Amino acid sequence: MKLLRLLVLLLVLPAYAQQGGMWIPSLLKGMNEKEMKSLGMKMTAEDIYSVNHSSLKDAVPHFNGGCTSEVISSKGLLLTNHHCGFGEIQAHSTIDHDYLTDGFWAMTLEEELPNPDMEATFIIRIEDVTNKVLEGTQSITSEKERQKKIQDNIASLTRSLPKESWQENSIRTFYEGNQYMLFVTETYKDVRLVGAPPSSIGKFGSDTDNWVWPRHTGDFSLFRIYASKDNKPAEYSKDNIPYTPKHFFPVSIGGIRENDFTMVFGYPGRTTEYLPAVAVEQIVNVLNPAKIEVRDAALKVADGFMRKDNAIKIQYAAKYASIANYWKKWIGESQGLKKSNAVAIKKKFEKDFLAKAAKAGKQGEYGNLFTEFEKNYKEIEPYSLARDYFMEVALRNTELLTTGYRLYQLEQVYNARGEQSFTDRKANTIAALEGVFKDFNKDVDEKVFEQLIALYGTKSPKQFLPQEVIGADYKALTASVYSTSKLTSLNGVKELLEGDAKTVIAKLNADRGYQLIKAMADAYSTKVAPKYDEINLKIASLQRTYMKGILELSPKDARIFPDANSTLRVTYGKVNGYEPRDATYYEPVTYLDGVIEKYIPGDYEFDVPAKLIDLYNKKDYGPYGENGKMPVCFIGTNHTTGGNSGSPAIDARGNLIGLNFDRVWEGTMSDIYYDPSICRNIMVDMRYVLFIIDKYAGCKRLIDEMKIVDGKKNKRKK
Numbered sequence: 023m024k025l026l027r028l029l030v031l032l033l034v035l036p037a038y039a040q041q042g043g044m045w046i047p048s049l050l051k052g053m054n055e056k057e058m059k060s061l062g063m064k065m066t067a068e069d070i071y072s073v074n075h076s077s078l079k080d081a082v083p084h085f086n087g088g089c090t091s092e093v094i095s096s097k098g099l100l101l102t103n104h105h106c107g108f109g110e111i112q113a114h115s116t117i118d119h120d121y122l123t124d125g126f127w128a129m130t131l132e133e134e135l136p137n138p139d140m141e142a143t144f145i146i147r148i149e150d151v152t153n154k155v156l157e158g159t160q161s162i163t164s165e166k167e168r169q170k171k172i173q174d175n176i177a178s179l180t181r182s183l184p185k186e187s188w189q190e191n192s193i194r195t196f197y198e199g200n201q202y203m204l205f206v207t208e209t210y211k212d213v214r215l216v217g218a219p220p221s222s223i224g225k226f227g228s229d230t231d232n233w234v235w236p237r238h239t240g241d242f243s244l245f246r247i248y249a250s251k252d253n254k255p256a257e258y259s260k261d262n263i264p265y266t267p268k269h270f271f272p273v274s275i276g277g278i279r280e281n282d283f284t285m286v287f288g289y290p291g292r293t294t295e296y297l298p299a300v301a302v303e304q305i306v307n308v309l310n311p312a313k314i315e316v317r318d319a320a321l322k323v324a325d326g327f328m329r330k331d332n333a334i335k336i337q338y339a340a341k342y343a344s345i346a347n348y349w350k351k352w353i354g355e356s357q358g359l360k361k362s363n364a365v366a367i368k369k370k371f372e373k374d375f376l377a378k379a380a381k382a383g384k385q386g387e388y389g390n391l392f393t394e395f396e397k398n399y400k401e402i403e404p405y406s407l408a409r410d411y412f413m414e415v416a417l418r419n420t421e422l423l424t425t426g427y428r429l430y431q432l433e434q435v436y437n438a439r440g441e442q443s444f445t446d447r448k449a450n451t452i453a454a455l456e457g458v459f460k461d462f463n464k465d466v467d468e469k470v471f472e473q474l475i476a477l478y479g480t481k482s483p484k485q486f487l488p489q490e491v492i493g494a495d496y497k498a499l500t501a502s503v504y505s506t507s508k509l510t511s512l513n514g515v516k517e518l519l520e521g522d523a524k525t526v527i528a529k530l531n532a533d534r535g536y537q538l539i540k541a542m543a544d545a546y547s548t549k550v551a552p553k554y555d556e557i558n559l560k561i562a563s564l565q566r567t568y569m570k571g572i573l574e575l576s577p578k579d580a581r582i583f584p585d586a587n588s589t590l591r592v593t594y595g596k597v598n599g600y601e602p603r604d605a606t607y608y609e610p611v612t613y614l615d616g617v618i619e620k621y622i623p624g625d626y627e628f629d630v631p632a633k634l635i636d637l638y639n640k641k642d643y644g645p646y647g648e649n650g651k652m653p654v655c656f657i658g659t660n661h662t663t664g665g666n667s668g669s670p671a672i673d674a675r676g677n678l679i680g681l682n683f684d685r686v687w688e689g690t691m692s693d694i695y696y697d698p699s700i701c702r703n704i705m706v707d708m709r710y711v712l713f714i715i716d717k718y719a720g721c722k723r724l725i726d727e728m729k730i731v732d733g734k735k736n737k738r739k740k
């Protein structure tokens with residue numbers, strides 16, 4: 023009897039048993055729609071994406087190219103993460119008005135703060151243009167020429183395909199060059215800061231809690247889109263008016279339960295889910311460890327200074343957070359790939375793939391694929407490693423070298439395009455460096471440099487290194503650079519940049535720091551980059567063939583989604599806890615009680631504002647609490663990645679229930695291998711967002727302009 027039940031269960035076991043995937047919103051009809059409904063969704067594919075009437079996609083703009091945001095009122099109120107608005111909040115902060123520390127709340131429209139260079143981009147429609155893009159490529163055999171033809175086609179189609187004058191066209195590739203899609207977009211350029219909680223709420227737990235569940239961060243901030251009088255995109259003007267959206271999300275205070283349907287709609291940046299096993303092995307064994315070691319050293323030095331010196335702590339806070347973010351992710355990723363046996367699983371997949379190919383009589387096309395992958399990945403390994411060392415050491419973690427590299431590019435521009443281009447670029451370079459030097463400390467940078475140049479000189483493949491760093495006395499090398507180079511202060515750099523191109527270049531080449539970065543950059547661009555690009559092109563073409571094979575040889579309704587490419591995607595799943603390790607289960611919801619448990623008075627990561635403690639003690643949660651408790655964050659089985667930050671988490675009827683901002687530690691490998699048993703995304707519960715706006719900040723006017731629904735009772739209204 024039991025056996026029979028099990029058998030029946032296995033037979034009807036729905037596809038979502040192995041969930042994951044980030045899907046193209048215009049292609050949900052069929053398999054996805056069916057699966058979403060089986061998970062509890064009460065909407066149709068047309069409610070999510072429609073060209074003819076308003077749909078959810080009209081409320082989900084790309085936020086400044088990197089994050090996602092959503093419109094939550096009829097007056098263009100925009101919600102995103104605190105860490106996505108961080109730069110703007112910081113830019114408006116001064117000693118007297120420290121919005122990062124204290125929070126910011128515009129109590130009227132007039133108090134909302136403009137942000138130069140900020141953008142919110144809406145998708146108007148998505149169209150398949152594969153045939154047009156590939157026109158004339160069938161007969162080309164050289165991969166390089168094929169790519170060139172495709173680029174030319176894309177450029178001319180982008181210009182010629184129909185759009186309104188205030189819109190833009192862009193074409194992106196999907197499935198590694200097997201499909202091309204056109205995106206028609208509208209970009210709003212007047213986006214103002216409306217509200218942000220203090221960092222002790224918006225960044226609570228900081229780097230210690232980053233990538234970790236259970237989480238207690240109120241990671242949100244509020245902006246508003248402004249438009250011209252006729253509701254069109256416009257540059258900032260005080261005459262602009264709040265934007266009227268085609269759609270905005272009602273906000274649900276109905277609460278969430280384990281196993282409720284959730285959908286996350288946003289702009290995932292980049293994933294590589296179809297890498298061959300050999301590539302994953304290389305990431306785990308060679309590339310991740312190298313990058314982690316470099317950042318480990320850089321972070322240790324910075325941390326030592328930040329703990330002793332408050333001014334340095336403030337100067338390096340944002341830099342530290344951004345370096346630490348991927349450092350920590352790579353560690354989690356490597357661990358997760360090992361623990362989930364990703365390499366073995368991929369090897370098995372490849373074996374099955376070859377068997378299917380043989381059965382379909384396609385051995386000729388696919389039979390050599392993995393031998394070719396092996397060969398090319400083996401060949402590219404030292405180049406990839408050298409590339410990572412150059413990037414991490416010179417371009418990301420030591421500011422003297424990064425600054426030097428900008429000037430190196432200036433010299434290149436002069437050599438390639440002459441005096442006028444040089445002069446134009448010089449102005450931009452100076453402006454950019456003003457920002458860099460605001461938060462620069464020579465002692466910190468020197469100590470970081472000393473560590474990193476030694477790693478570069480001893481661990482990066484020797485055959486590509488400039489002679490002077492191989493086996494050098496790194497202490498002496500560091501001292502010789504930092505005691506004389508003018509690249510350690512803004513004034514020094516400005517001095518170097520004074521005069522015409524010839525004069526500047528002569529001065530640069532006499533500078534000890536410049537000489538070093540020039541030698542490093544020359545070595546990289548002559549010995550590493552060309553060969554790297556060449557092999558990489560071969561790998562890309564193999565990957566395209568592999569992808570084509572996967573699509574061709576899988577059953578019709580197989581769940582094969584295209585890798586993330588910063589375009590709008592839908593991912594869906596359920597509110598769900600998980601078992602991170604033996605005998606441990608993580609519940610899917612956290613509460614304010616957990617904030618108080620983590621509270622460390624005065625700590626820079628775990629301090630809690632007095633007012634929040636007060637509200638907690640009084641249990642003054644208004645309509646947002648549940649059974650006397652205040653929910654804070656929750657997790658689900660939605661497949662997300664970097665770029666999904668700020669994405670709306672949506673319930674079965676299209677109401678907003680959460681705000682996506684992170685993933686759990688055990689599942690950070692989901693960019694390479696998604697394991698549904700331990701990959702979870704982390705969201706702020708919208709009830710916590712509303713509670714902070716209403717009860718903590720007293721910014722009632724914002725609550726009043728939203729449409730609050732009890733998602734359990736109310737049907738979704740347009």
Ligand code: ARG
Nearest residue numbers: 105228229232233343347684
């Ligand atoms: N890990 C999240 C993401 O990749 C949040 C990063 C911001 N928070 C931080 N502590 N650095 O963007």
Ligand code: ASP
Nearest residue numbers: 663664665666667684685
């Ligand atoms: N924190 C990421 C972001 O900023 C999201 C993620 O990687 O899960 O986009």
